[in-house]
Structure formats: C-alpha cells, structure tokens
Amino acid sequence: MTDSTEPNLHGLPKNRLETLVDGVFAIAMTILVLELRAPAALGPGGLAQGLVDVGTRFATFVISFIVLGVYWFAHHQIFHFVLRVNRTLVWLNILFLLGIALVPFAASVMGAYTGDPIALSLYGAVLGLLAALGYLIWWYLTGDRGLIEPGLDPEMVHKVRVWLAIGPVITPIAIAISFVSTTLALLIYLVLPVVFIFFNPVSRYLERLRETEP
Amino acid sequence: MTDSTEPNLHGLPKNRLETLVDGVFAIAMTILVLELRAPAALGPGGLAQGLVDVGTRFATFVISFIVLGVYWFAHHQIFHFVLRVNRTLVWLNILFLLGIALVPFAASVMGAYTGDPIALSLYGAVLGLLAALGYLIWWYLTGDRGLIEPGLDPEMVHKVRVWLAIGPVITPIAIAISFVSTTLALLIYLVLPVVFIFFNPVSRYLERLRETEP
Amino acid sequence: MTDSTEPNLHGLPKNRLETLVDGVFAIAMTILVLELRAPAALGPGGLAQGLVDVGTRFATFVISFIVLGVYWFAHHQIFHFVLRVNRTLVWLNILFLLGIALVPFAASVMGAYTGDPIALSLYGAVLGLLAALGYLIWWYLTGDRGLIEPGLDPEMVHKVRVWLAIGPVITPIAIAISFVSTTLALLIYLVLPVVFIFFNPVSRYLERLRETEP
Amino acid sequence: MTDSTEPNLHGLPKNRLETLVDGVFAIAMTILVLELRAPAALGPGGLAQGLVDVGTRFATFVISFIVLGVYWFAHHQIFHFVLRVNRTLVWLNILFLLGIALVPFAASVMGAYTGDPIALSLYGAVLGLLAALGYLIWWYLTGDRGLIEPGLDPEMVHKVRVWLAIGPVITPIAIAISFVSTTLALLIYLVLPVVFIFFNPVSRYLERLRETEP
Numbered sequence: 081m082t083d084s085t086e087p088n089l090h091g092l093p094k095n096r097l098e099t100l101v102d103g104v105f106a107i108a109m110t111i112l113v114l115e116l117r118a119p120a121a122l123g124p125g126g127l128a129q130g131l132v133d134v135g136t137r138f139a140t141f142v143i144s145f146i147v148l149g150v151y152w153f154a155h156h157q158i159f160h161f162v163l164r165v166n167r168t169l170v171w172l173n174i175l176f177l178l179g180i181a182l183v184p185f186a187a188s189v190m191g192a193y194t195g196d197p198i199a200l201s202l203y204g205a206v207l208g209l210l211a212a213l214g215y216l217i218w219w220y221l222t223g224d225r226g227l228i229e230p231g232l233d234p235e236m237v238h239k240v241r242v243w244l245a246i247g248p249v250i251t252p253i254a255i256a257i258s259f260v261s262t263t264l265a266l267l268i269y270l271v272l273p274v275v276f277i278f279f280n281p282v283s284r285y286l287e288r289l290r291e292t293e294p
Numbered sequence: 295m296t297d298s299t300e301p302n303l304h305g306l307p308k309n310r311l312e313t314l315v316d317g318v319f320a321i322a323m324t325i326l327v328l329e330l331r332a333p334a335a336l337g338p339g340g341l342a343q344g345l346v347d348v349g350t351r352f353a354t355f356v357i358s359f360i361v362l363g364v365y366w367f368a369h370h371q372i373f374h375f376v377l378r379v380n381r382t383l384v385w386l387n388i389l390f391l392l393g394i395a396l397v398p399f400a401a402s403v404m405g406a407y408t409g410d411p412i413a414l415s416l417y418g419a420v421l422g423l424l425a426a427l428g429y430l431i432w433w434y435l436t437g438d439r440g441l442i443e444p445g446l447d448p449e450m451v452h453k454v455r456v457w458l459a460i461g462p463v464i465t466p467i468a469i470a471i472s473f474v475s476t477t478l479a480l481l482i483y484l485v486l487p488v489v490f491i492f493f494n495p496v497s498r499y500l501e502r503l504r505e506t507e508p
Numbered sequence: 509m510t511d512s513t514e515p516n517l518h519g520l521p522k523n524r525l526e527t528l529v530d531g532v533f534a535i536a537m538t539i540l541v542l543e544l545r546a547p548a549a550l551g552p553g554g555l556a557q558g559l560v561d562v563g564t565r566f567a568t569f570v571i572s573f574i575v576l577g578v579y580w581f582a583h584h585q586i587f588h589f590v591l592r593v594n595r596t597l598v599w600l601n602i603l604f605l606l607g608i609a610l611v612p613f614a615a616s617v618m619g620a621y622t623g624d625p626i627a628l629s630l631y632g633a634v635l636g637l638l639a640a641l642g643y644l645i646w647w648y649l650t651g652d653r654g655l656i657e658p659g660l661d662p663e664m665v666h667k668v669r670v671w672l673a674i675g676p677v678i679t680p681i682a683i684a685i686s687f688v689s690t691t692l693a694l695l696i697y698l699v700l701p702v703v704f705i706f707f708n709p710v711s712r713y714l715e716r717l718r719e720t721e722p
Numbered sequence: 723m724t725d726s727t728e729p730n731l732h733g734l735p736k737n738r739l740e741t742l743v744d745g746v747f748a749i750a751m752t753i754l755v756l757e758l759r760a761p762a763a764l765g766p767g768g769l770a771q772g773l774v775d776v777g778t779r780f781a782t783f784v785i786s787f788i789v790l791g792v793y794w795f796a797h798h799q800i801f802h803f804v805l806r807v808n809r810t811l812v813w814l815n816i817l818f819l820l821g822i823a824l825v826p827f828a829a830s831v832m833g834a835y836t837g838d839p840i841a842l843s844l845y846g847a848v849l850g851l852l853a854a855l856g857y858l859i860w861w862y863l864t865g866d867r868g869l870i871e872p873g874l875d876p877e878m879v880h881k882v883r884v885w886l887a888i889g890p891v892i893t894p895i896a897i898a899i900s901f902v903s904t905t906l907a908l909l910i911y912l913v914l915p916v917v918f919i920f921f922n923p924v925s926r927y928l929e930r931l932r933e934t935e936p
Contacts, residue, residue, distance in 0.1 A: 091714065096526060096584050102310060103534025103745075106317025110325065111538065113395045118403040127403075127412040145395065149388035153381075156310050167581075167711040174577035181541045181573065189546040189555075198555040226718075283381040286305065290440075312738060317531075320745025324753065327823045332831040341831070341840040359823065363816035367809075370738050497809040504733065504868075519928065524740060524798050531748025539752065595795075595925040602791035609755045609787065617760040617769070626769040654932075 091164030097173055098159060104177045105152045108184055112141050112148075115188050137191035143269060144187040150273045151180065151210055157282040158218060158240070161229040169227060172217050179210040200258035200265045204251045207269070211247020218244050239281035246275065305378030311387055312373060318391045319366045322398055326355050326362075329402050354405035357483060358397055364487045365394065365424055371496040372432060372454070375443040383441060386431050393424040414472035414479045418465045421483070425461020432458050453495035460489065519592030525601055526587060532605045533580045536612055540569050540576075543616050568619035571697060572611055578701045579608065579638055585710040586646060586668070589657045597655060600645050607638040628686035628693045632679045635697070639675020646672050667709035674703065733806030739815055740801060746819045747794045750826055754783050754790075757830050782833035785911060786825055792915045793822065793852055799924040800860060800882070803871040811869060814859050821852040842900035842907045846893045849911070853889020860886050881923035888917065 115137050119130030155176075162169075186206040193199040221228050222237050250272060258265035329351050333344030369390075376383075400420040407413040435442050436451050464486060472479035543565050547558030583604075590597075614634040621627040649656045650665050678700060686693035757779050761772030797818075804811075828848040835841040863870045864879050892914060900907035 091718065092584065092588055096530060096587075098310060099313060099527060099530040100534055100580065102313040103317055103531055103748075104538055106314055106745075107321055107535055107538040109391065110318055110321040110395045110398075111542070113399050114325070116396075116399045118399075118406040122407075127407055127410050131403075131412065131416065142392070145392045146388070149385070149391075152314065153384055153388075156306065156384075159310075160306055166715075167705075167708060170581055170584075171577070171705065174574070174581075177537065177577075178570070178573050181538045182544075184538075185541050185544045185546075189559075192546040193550075193555055196555050198559065202559065277381075277385065280381060287380075290305065313741060316738060316741040317534075317745055320531075320742055321749055323819065324746055324749040324823045324826075327827050328753070330824075330827045332827075332834040336835075341835055341838050345831075345840065345844065356820070359820050360816070363813070363819075366742065367812055367816075370734065370812075373738075374734055491809075491813065494809060500733065501808075519932065520798065520802055524744060524801075527741060527744040528748055528794065531745055532752055535749055535752040539756070594929075595919075595922060598795055598798075599791070599919065602788070602795075605751065605791075606784070606787050609752045610758075612752075613755050613758040613760075617773075620760040621764075621769055624769050626773065630773065 092166065092170075094159060094162050094165050097165050097170060101155060101159075101173060101177065102152075104180055105148060105155075108180050109145055109148050112144050112184050112187055115184075115191055116141060136194045140187050140191035140194070143273075144183055146273050147207065147269075148180065148183060150276045151214070154214060154244070154276070154282075157280075158214075158221070160282075161232060162221065163227060163229060166225070166227065169217070169220060172213060172220060176210065176213045176217065179206060179213060182206045182209075194266070195262055197258040197262055197265075200262055200269075201255045203269065204255040204258065204265070207272075208248060208251030208255070211244065211251060215241070215244040215248055233285065236281055236285040239285075243276075243279065243281050247272070306380065306384075308373060308376050308379050311379050311384060315369060315373075315387060315391065316366075318394055319362060319369075322394050323359055323362050326358050326398050326401055329398075329405055330355060350408045351405035354401050354408070357487075358401040360487050361421065361483075362394065362397060364490045365428070368428060368458070368490070368496075371494075372428075372435070374496075375446060376435065376441060377443060378441060380439070380441065383431070383434065386427060386434060390424065390427040390431065393420055393427060396420045396423075408480070409476050411472040411476055411479070414476055414483075415469045417483065418469040418472065418479065421486075422462060422465030422469070425458065425465060429455070429458040429462055447499065450495055450499040453499075457490075457493065457495050461486070520594065520598075522587060522590050522593050525593050525598060529583060529587075529601060529605065530580075532608055533576060533583075536608050537573055537576050540572050540612050540615055543612075543619055544569060564622045565619035568615050568622070571701075572615040574701050575635065575697075576608065576611060578704045579642070582642060582672070582704070582710075585708075586642075586649070588710075589660060590649065591655060591657060594653070594655065597645070597648065600641060600648060604638065604641040604645065607634060607641060610634045610637075622694070623690050625686040625690055625693070628690055628697075629683045631697065632683040632686065632693070635700075636676060636679030636683070639672065639679060643669070643672040643676055661713065664709055664713045667713075671704075671707065671709050675700070734808065734812075736801060736804050736807050739807050739812060743797060743801075743815060743819060744794075746822055747790060747797075750822050751787055751790050753826050754786050754829055757826075757833055758783060778836045779833035782829050782836070785915075786829040788915050789849065789911075790822065790825060792918045793856070796856060796886070796918070796924075799922075800856075800863070802924075803874060804863065805869060805871060808867070808869065811859070811862060814855060814862060818852065818855040818859065821848060821855060824848045824851075836908070837904050839900040839904055839907070842904055842911075843897045845911065846897040846900065846907065849914075850890060850893030850897070853886065853893060857883070857886040857890055875927065878923055878927045881927075885918075885921065885923050889914070 116134055119127070119133065122130055125132075165173075183206055186203045190199045190203045218240055222232070222241075250268065254265050254268040254272075257268065330348055333341070333347065336344055339346075379387075397420055400417045404413045404417045432454055436446070436455075464482065468479050468482040468486075471482065544562055547555070547561065550558055553560075593601075611634055614631045618627045618631045646668055650660070650669075678696065682693045682696040682700075685696065758776055761769070761775065764772055767774075807815075825848055828845045832841045832845045860882055864874070864883075892910065896907050896910040896914075899910065
C-alpha cells in the first residue's frame with residue numbers, strides 16, 4: 081500500500097530487505113532441484129526405471145517447492161503493509177532466511193530417508209521454526225512501533241495471527257506422529273500448505289477492500 | 295505500461311512476484327552450466343578431446359538457455375500489461391517457476407542420454423508443462439478480473455493466445471515422435487524456440503502502438 | 509533517505525549496485541547450506557548419529573549466515589545515505605563482494621577442519637578483509653566527493669568509523685590467538701557479530717532522528 | 723539518466739532486463755567459488771599445503787571475478803542511457819548472459835589445466851564472445867532506434883565504441899599467443915581488465931557533465 085521506493089524519512093526503506101528475501105527464496109527454490117540428478121549408471125530397467133527411482137526425491141522437491149511458495153507469498157502479503165524496517169525486524173527476517181536456506185538441506189535428508197522418523201522430524205523442525213518466526217514477525221510488526229500501515233482492520237490482524245499460529249501448533253504434533261507413522265506425518269506436511277493457501281485472511285481482506293472501494 | 299512500484303490501492307503490486315520470477319530464471323539459467331565440468335582426467339586426446347566429449351552437454355546447455363530466455367521474455371511481455379496480482383495468479387506463477395526449476399534437471403538427463411527417447415520425453419514434458427501454464431496464465435489474466443490493463447486490443451489478446459498454444463500442442467507430438475526418431479524430436483525442440491522468438495505478437499503490437507502514437 | 513530510482517542527473521544511480529550486492533549476499537547465504545548434505549551411508553547410530561556428525565558444519569553454517577547478515581545490514585545502512593555511485597565506489601564494492609563470495613569457501617574449510625589453526629586463520633582473514641573494505645568504503649564515502657547525503661551528523665560519521673574499525677583491529681588478534689587456542693579464536697568469531705549487532709550507531713542515529721522529528 | 727520504473731508508454735521498460743542481468747552476474751560471480759573446495763584429505767604438509775595447492779584455482783577465481791565485475795560495470799554504465807528495450811536488444815542481452823554463464827565453466831577448466839593452451843583458448847574464446855556482444859549491443863543501441871537517451875555526446879559514443887572494441891581485437895591475439903606461451907596469454911587476461919577499468923570513457927563523460935552542471 082506504500083511505494084517501496086518512496087523515501088521514508090529517518091527510516092530504513094523495506095525494498096532492499098525484500099530484494100534479499102526474494103533472492104534467498106529464489107535460490108532455495110531452484111537449488112532444491114540439485115537433488116534430482118540424472119542417474120549416473122543405468123540398471124536393467126534403463127532410464128525409465130532410473131527416473132522412477134528418483135520418485136521420492138521428486139515428491140520431496142514438489143512439496144518443498146510448494147512450502148517455500150507458501151512462505152514467500154505469506155511474506156509478500158505481510159510486507160505489503162510494512163512502512164519501514166528497523167534493526168529488530170531485519171534480524172527477525174535474517175533468522176527467517178536462515179530457516180529458508182535450511183529447507184533444501186532438510187528436503188535432501190527427507191528425500192534420501194523418507195521412511196525414517198528422524199528425517200521427517202528434521203523436516204518438521206525446519207517448518208516449525210519458520211512458522212514460529214513468521215508468527216513472531218507479525219506479532220512484532222503489529223505492535224505499536226510505527227512499522228506498519230496505520231488503520232489496519234484489527235479483526236484481520238487477529239485472523240492473520242491465528243492463521244500464522246497453525247504452523248507452530250501443528251508441526252510439533254506432526255513430529256511426534258512421525259515416530260508412530262511416517263506416512264501420517266508426511267500427509268500432514270502435504271495438507272498443511274494446502275490449508276495455508278486456501279484459508280488466507282490477507283487475500284480475503286484485500287478482496288473485500290476492493291469490493292467496497294468507490 | 296504501469297509503474298511497477300506505484301501503489302495499487304487494495305491490491306498486491308506485481309513487482310515482488312517479478313523479482314522472484316527473475317531470480318528463479320537467473321539461477322536456472324546459470325546453474326545449467328554446472329553440467330559442464332572440466333574433464334576430471336585427460337584421455338589420449340588431451341583436453342581438446344575432453345572438451346569435444348562434453349559436446350552434447352554443451353548443445354543441451356545452449357538449447358536450454360535459449361528456451362529459458364524465450365519463457366522469460368514471454369513472461370516479461372505478458373506481465374508488462376499486469377496491473378496487480380492476486381492469490382490465483384501468484385500460485386499459477388509459482389507452479390510455472392516449479393517448471394522452470396525443473397529445466398536444469400531435464401537438461402542434465404538429456405545431456406547425459408541424448409539418444410534415449412525417455413530423456414527426450416522428460417525434456418518435452420517439462421517444456422509442455424511450462425507452455426500449458428503460460429497459456430493458462432494468459433487466459434486467467436485476460437478474463438474479466440481487473441488484473442490487466444483495460445483497453446488491450448482484443449485481436450492482440452487472441453493472437454497471444456494462439457502463440458502460447460503452439461507449445462502445448464507441439465510438445466506432445468514431439469514426445470510421441472521421440473520414440474520413432476530422437477533426432478527429429480530434438481530438431482523440434484530446436485525449432486520451437488526460434489518460431490516463438492520470430493512470431494511474437496506482443497513485440498509487433500508494441501511496435502505498432504509506437505508508430506501510431508503522436 | 510533518497511529514492512533509489514530517482515534520476516540523479518549526471519551520476520550513476522545506486523540501485524543496480526544494490527541489486528548486485530543483494531544478489532551476491534542472497535546466493536552466498538544460501539549456498540552455505542550446500543555444505544550440509546544428507547549423510548551418504550548410515551553407520552551404527554543410524555540417521556540421528558549421522559546428523560550429530562554434521563554438528564560442527566551446522567555451527568559453521570549458523571555463524572557464517574549471521575556474519576553475512578551483519579555485513580549485509582551494515583551495507584544496507586551505509587548505502588541508505590548514498591546519493592550516487594562512481595567508478596571507485598563500484599570497484600570497492602566489487603572487491604567487497606569478492607570477499608563475500610569467499611565466505612562459503614572459508615566456512616567449508618572451517619567446517620571440515622575446526623580444530624586446525626590454519627582453517628581458523630583463513631576464516632579470520634576473509635572476515636578481516638571484509639571488515640577492512642567496509643571501513644575503506646565508509647572512509648571513501650564520507651570524504652568530500654558528493655556521494656553521500658549532505659548534512660550527516662559528524663559525530664555519527666565518526667562513530668560508524670570506530671564501529672567499522674572493530675573488525676580490522678580484532679581479526680588479526682583472533683588469527684594470532686588461533687595458533688594458541690582454536691576454541692578462543694572461535695569464540696571471538698562468535699562474539700564479534702553479536703557486538704556488531706548490538707553496538708550499531710546507525711540504528712541509534714535513525715531512531716534519534718525519528719524521535720526529534722515533528 | 724531515466725527513472726527505470728517510470729512508465730515508458732508503448733515500450734518495454736528496462737528494469738526487468740536489468741534485474742535478470744544483475745541476477746545472472748551475481749550467481750556467476752558467486753558460483754566461481756564452488757571451484758575452491760576444502761581439500762578432501764590432508765597430505766604431509768597438512769591444511770596449509772592443501773590450501774597452497776588450490777593456488778592456481780584461487781588466482782583463476784580472482785581474475786574471473788574481476789572480469790565479471792568489469793563486464794557488469796560496463797553493462798550498468800551503458801544501460802544507464804537506455805530508455806526502453808525491444809526484442810532484438812533483449813535477445814542480444816540473453817546471448818550476452820549465455821556468455822556470462824559460461825565464465826565459471828571456462829574458469830574451472832583454466833583452474834584445472836592452467837598450463838594447457840586449449841584451456842587458455844577456451845577462456846579467451848568466452849571473453850572474446852562477451853566482448854563482441856558488448857560491442858554489438860552498443861552499436862545496436864546507438865543506432866537510430868529510439869532506444870537510448872537522445873543528445874548523447876557523439877564523441878563519447880565513438881570513444882565507448884573504441885573502448886568496447888579492445889576485447890574483440892585483443893582476445894584472438896591472446897588465443898594465438900597461448901599456443902606459444904601460456905604465461906604471456908595469462909598475462910594478457912590479467913592486464914585486459916585493468917586497462918578496461920582505468921580507460922573508462924563513460925566514467926569520464928559523467929564526471930565532466932557533473933563539473934559543468936550549474
């Protein structure tokens with residue numbers, strides 16, 4: 081709602097933080113594919129069989145790409161309302177990016193050891209860290225610090241808080257479940273981003289504003 | 295035609311999605327080169343022979359780079375007319391980026407197994423997915439959703455639709471052909487981007503507008 | 509304090525240099541994670557033990573990520589006051605980026621040989637080079653060259669100079685110490701960024717300006 | 723001289739092409755470092771000897787980083803005067819980026835086989851391709867196509883053309899020399915960027931304009 085290049089007097093503009101964030105997301109999303117390599121040697125089934133064998137790695141690639149997309153879009157939507165950044169907000173974001181950079185690592189472990197609860201727990205721990213930082217960033221932003229658009233609908237602010245709390249609540253449960261059933265835990269990692277995409281209070285808020293505007 | 299940093303009230307601006315897209319393209323284009331490695335040990339012909347041996351990988355690199363260039367430029371041209379983004383448009387783009395991230399993988403398989411129809415089919419499937427998503431994005435944008443410049447020439451909108459339909463129509467044919475003749479299929483992958491570059495309705499439209507403007 | 513896209517007549521704008529810098533930082537931060545790979549084969553302790561074994565690499569990843577975050581934020585803050593760039597400033601920045609690109613290499617050596625003073629010295633040398641270049645850039649900018657906001661508080665300019673001198677002074681000491689005690693040297697590399705984060709004269713300056721503004 | 727985000731009616735703005743170019747440069751510069759890996763096993767001299775052994779790779783890294791810096795800065799300076807882009811200009815730039823993406827490959831071959839004239843020729847061929855494309859881009863831009871700032875000093879236009887012709891003229895000579903003396907060819911690759919940096923007609927032109935402005 082504010083021009084990202086407009087000079088915010090006596091405050092750091094948000095555009096460079098956004099560029100850094102977009103860059104880390106773009107790289108994390110693209111290096112996920114480095115786990116998918118052409119099979120070095122072909123067994124009896126030939127290349128077709130070799131590609132089938134990278135199946136679980138491919139599924140992990142798709143899930144991780146969607147997860148990164150979910151976090152990127154949530155970041156984009158939340159930062160849409162940000163006016164300026166300060167030191168604390170920058171460092172919360174750098175920690176968030178540290179978690180984003182860990183996704184390809186956690187994905188590569190999960191792609192290699194899908195049936196192992198430790199691999200699923202590592203993956204869940206990274207997702208949970210990201211979700212917790214997302215919640216913290218929104219909580220920090222919506223405090224009385226002059227960092228965000230004034231006049232945001234308090235109901236929307238609350239709904240986003242609930243939305244962002246889903247991750248930190250669900251991922252510890254998924255980690256616990258992975259020691260009982262890896263399939264069920266994996267299913268939760270699959271369903272979680274879908275829920276996140278469809279129950280999106282910011283999209284609804286923006287659509288409502290557009291409908292009521294003259 | 296619209297300033298990408300201008301505040302679109304009550305709508306998400308397109309600039310961050312463009313930054314993400316440009317980032318993924320830049321990385322996918324550059325990591326293609328990771329397939330071209332210095333030969334680890336030199337055989338009888340020395341380094342010259344070693345470099346000749348990476349010939350098919352080099353050809354795959356060039357084709358894939360041009361293909362990514364084609365898709366990048368088409369995205370740039372189409373998004374030139376976009377006013378704001380919404381959730382559906384963002385997710386169509388993230389799926390598109392998933393396809394872009396797969397190009398280096400498909401290229402690495404094709405570079406290693408050029409004569410294998412399975413490798414050529416995989417490459418064709420990625421190109422076809424991208425082409426289908428490109429078509430879908432244009433179809434979604436030009437619907438009555440307030441996402442695109444009003445007053446676009448309907449003839450141009452239709453021509454772009456036909457242009458973007460070439461890929462989804464030709465790639466399944468190329469995949470089928472690859473089981474008959476891998477050379478012919480490869481040739482189609484070579485010719486397709488060239489056709490795409492020279493029969494570009496957006497470039498023509500913009501040139502015509504420039505000529506008629508006062 | 510100035511719009512990065514505003515035309516600075518007869519001067520090169522800073523925005524493309526910032527984009528390059530943000531890109532190199534984003535990539536350096538993200539490829540740090542390439543050192544953390546899924547264990548190729550599992551020993552007696554299984555995956556849990558395999559992940560514990562990547563412990564020192566993980567610690568190096570976290571420290572290096574924070575260090576890069578510190579340098580990125582310092583660059584962001586300093587460039588906030590820059591009006592335009594010239595050849596010398598661009599080349600000082602390219603040398604700075606050369607140092608940034610070396611961080612993943614130094615981190616990979618330190619992650620593999622944590623107890624070796626040579627590894628710690630290499631890491632310290634890269635940090636020292638970056639700190640020296642950071643000092644040089646600030647010294648060059650604040651000279652009478654018309655590159656920076658006029659009317660900056662001279663006290664702040666001096667404080668930033670002292671702040672940026674910490675690195676070039678401490679890192680040679682840390683390198684010397686690493687030959688006596690690698691643990692102590694590692695501790696210095698841990699504490700240095702923390703000091704840098706909390707004793708940040710630019711953040712304080714901007715906060716003070718905000719408080720006194722009408 | 724023009725705001726990169728200002729709407730150029732009926733023309734494609736240059737900002738996305740610049741973002742793609744900056745992205746490819748940032749990645750190419752940073753992945754150069756992937757050639758510098760921690761020695762896998764330590765011989766008799768320990769880590770110090772292992773690092774000395776990566777010496778020629780390190781020199782190649784530094785030269786290649788500087789070369790990429792030279793090309794990036796030349797691109798930045800030239801595009802400073804660009805008003806809008808068209809299809810031909812975009813494709814010349816994509817071919818230029820193809821050459822940029824090849825630099826890490828050519829550097830890795832040269833780092834591994836420094837004494838081999840084939841390795842030096844490959845490196846020279848990539849530099850020559852880039853230089854030729856740079857020349858071509860400037861020639862295309864300064865033609866009567868409405869792509870560049872009107873009223874550029876014709877003397878400067880000519881001087882830049884001579885400046886950009888150095889590369890395409892010198893690199894074939896360096897390639898020929900590499901078969902006589904690899905040291906001499908390497909020296910040319912070292913000196914060329916230095917000449918390029920110090921004899922920079924655009925920097926001089928901009929400085930002169932600043933001095934004469936009111």
